[in-house]
Amino acid sequence: xIQAFHELVIxxxxxxLVEFTxxxxxxxxxxxxxxxxxxxHLRHTSASLLIQENADPDVRxxxxxxxxxxxxxxxxxFIHTTEGDDxxxxxxxxxxxxVNLSIPVRGxxxxxxxxxxxxxxxxRTHPHSRRIAMHFIGE
Amino acid sequence: xIQAFHELVIxxxxxxLVEFTxxxxxxxxxxxxxxxxxxxHLRHTSASLLIQENADPDVRxxxxxxxxxxxxxxxxxFIHTTEGDDxxxxxxxxxxxxVNLSIPVRGxxxxxxxxxxxxxxxxRTHPHSRRIAMHFIGE
Amino acid sequence: xIQAFHELVIxxxxxxLVEFTxxxxxxxxxxxxxxxxxxxHLRHTSASLLIQENADPDVRxxxxxxxxxxxxxxxxxFIHTTEGDDxxxxxxxxxxxxVNLSIPVRGxxxxxxxxxxxxxxxxRTHPHSRRIAMHFIGE
Numbered sequence: 001x002i003q004a005f006h007e008l009v010i011x012x013x014x015x016x017l018v019e020f021t022x023x024x025x026x027x028x029x030x031x032x033x034x035x036x037x038x039x040x041h042l043r044h045t046s047a048s049l050l051i052q053e054n055a056d057p058d059v060r061x062x063x064x065x066x067x068x069x070x071x072x073x074x075x076x077x078f079i080h081t082t083e084g085d086d087x088x089x090x091x092x093x094x095x096x097x098x099v100n101l102s103i104p105v106r107g108x109x110x111x112x113x114x115x116x117x118x119x120x121x122x123x124r125t126h127p128h129s130r131r132i133a134m135h136f137i138g139e
Numbered sequence: 140x141i142q143a144f145h146e147l148v149i150x151x152x153x154x155x156l157v158e159f160t161x162x163x164x165x166x167x168x169x170x171x172x173x174x175x176x177x178x179x180h181l182r183h184t185s186a187s188l189l190i191q192e193n194a195d196p197d198v199r200x201x202x203x204x205x206x207x208x209x210x211x212x213x214x215x216x217f218i219h220t221t222e223g224d225d226x227x228x229x230x231x232x233x234x235x236x237x238v239n240l241s242i243p244v245r246g247x248x249x250x251x252x253x254x255x256x257x258x259x260x261x262x263r264t265h266p267h268s269r270r271i272a273m274h275f276i277g278e
Numbered sequence: 279x280i281q282a283f284h285e286l287v288i289x290x291x292x293x294x295l296v297e298f299t300x301x302x303x304x305x306x307x308x309x310x311x312x313x314x315x316x317x318x319h320l321r322h323t324s325a326s327l328l329i330q331e332n333a334d335p336d337v338r339x340x341x342x343x344x345x346x347x348x349x350x351x352x353x354x355x356f357i358h359t360t361e362g363d364d365x366x367x368x369x370x371x372x373x374x375x376x377v378n379l380s381i382p383v384r385g386x387x388x389x390x391x392x393x394x395x396x397x398x399x400x401x402r403t404h405p406h407s408r409r410i411a412m413h414f415i416g417e
Contacts, residue, residue: 001140001142001279003279003313003314003315003416003417005313005382005384035142035144036142036276037142037176037178037274037276037315039315039380039381039382041380041381041382041389042391043389043390043391043392043394044391044393044394045329045330045331045337045391045393045394050234051184051238051239052184052230052233052234053184053230056219056221058218058219059184059219059227059230061218061219062216062217062218062219062227062230062231063230063231063234065216065217066210066216066217066227066231067234069216070209070348071344077340077343077344077347078340078343078344079336079339079340080334080336080337080339080340082334088337088340088344091330091331091337091340091341092340092341092344094330095328095330095341095345095375096235096374096375097234097235098237098376099329099394100329100379100380100381101239101380102178102180102239102240102241102380103178103180103239104144104178104180104272104273104274106144106272111180111182111272112182113181113182113183113184113270114182115183115184116182116183116184116238131391133382133384133389134382135315135382135384137276137314137315137415137416138142138276139142140279140281174281174283175281175415176281176315176317176413176415189373190323190377190378191323191369191372191373192323192369195358195360197357197358198323198358198366198369200357200358201355201356201357201358201366201369201370202369202370202373204355204356205349205355205356205366205370206373208355209348235374236373236374237376240378241317241319241378241379241380242317242319242378243283243317243319243411243412243413245283245411250319250321250411251321252320252321252322252323252409253321254322254323255321255322255323255377276415277281277415278281
């Protein structure tokens with residue numbers, strides 16, 4: 001049984017979903033991991049990790065539209081507005097989704113379903129550099 | 140230290156919560172796992188895994204009612220409607236909940252609380268066959 | 279490779295976020311864990327585990343305000359009201375957030391970001407005693 005760590009840095013272009021399934025698979029392949037458990041942890045409080053459909057881009061557009069309506073920028077409910085109108089909505093979106101994922105790896109591949117992709121969801125309107133800690137334990 | 144994999148297939152009857160705590164416990168017992176970490180990963184983007192109260196069925200009814208109001212079928216906000224009125228609301232419900240769970244196992248049992256049950260939450264209105272990847276690492 | 283278990287008990291003062299990052303770090307230090315995976319599992323269905331900003335307390339106030347508006351106490355939509363007006367909203371908040379977290383540990387510290395704290399989120403209005411199962415696997 002072995003374990004390994006890696007940090008992935010993703011530059012976002014502002015609010016939206018960035019797929020990084022390839023980067024995850026490449027790390028597994030490069031290290032010849034066969035069977036085990038992969039954990040991803042996003043080290044931020046205004047972005048999320050999400051597993052979602054990777055076929056029709058309209059799904060990403062609609063997810064964004066839904067969350068924009070649910071937690072609108074500039075909502076007068078919020079008092080934490082130091083970093084702008086999108087600051088607190090970003091924290092709310094993070095609370096409503098997830099910052100860590102646990103995905104079993106079998107036969108050298110994450111056991112994702114046919115339509116599942118792994119995404120970084122940037123919730124701030126401006127571009128950010130986001131760090132994802134990756135951990136593998138297994139064989 | 141050992142690890143093991145299993146795939147659980149659950150046939151849903153359309154939208155609603157299906158408890159499968161028993162199947163999880165049976166897999167642990169059958170394999171004589173004592174102490175370790177259990178990971179469940181649902182391989183779909185329009186259903187979720189949820190840990191919730193398993194006593195009063197009204198809780199499930201109310202959860203369903205809340206999510207139906209929060210992400211109503213046929214919402215004109217959505218453009219991804221190829222598979223029907225319930226397609227995009229199902230993706231939204233999945234984003235708002237979870238597709239993987241991590242539960243420690245101690246003394247041969249998952250460390251669930253007295254009222255916690257493990258559920259598959261089907262978000263589509265029609266019945267589906269859903270696959271859950273199970274992974275155990277420990278002793 | 280070793281593993282270890284611990285149960286943390288936190289007394290809440292009613293609805294609100296209670297940070298316990300220190301307790302997590304102390305458990306790791308006391309046991310001299312260096313590299314591995316930490317899993318936290320909350321054994322309740324009306325509270326959550328949340329990773330959120332630990333700098334400005336206004337963020338916690340605003341998160342609370344948002345969830346109060348999203349799932350208001352006494353909502354006539356709900357029929358499961360045996361334990362009071364806040365009973366079903368607490369289950370809804372739990373479903374919308376998480377009861378387990380997976381955090382890699384490297385060099386003796388959880389790989390949390392600069393602004394990330396680990397919180398227990400009490401969703402009931404009255405004080406409760408909440409139990410969190412902790413599991414570590416690694417070296």
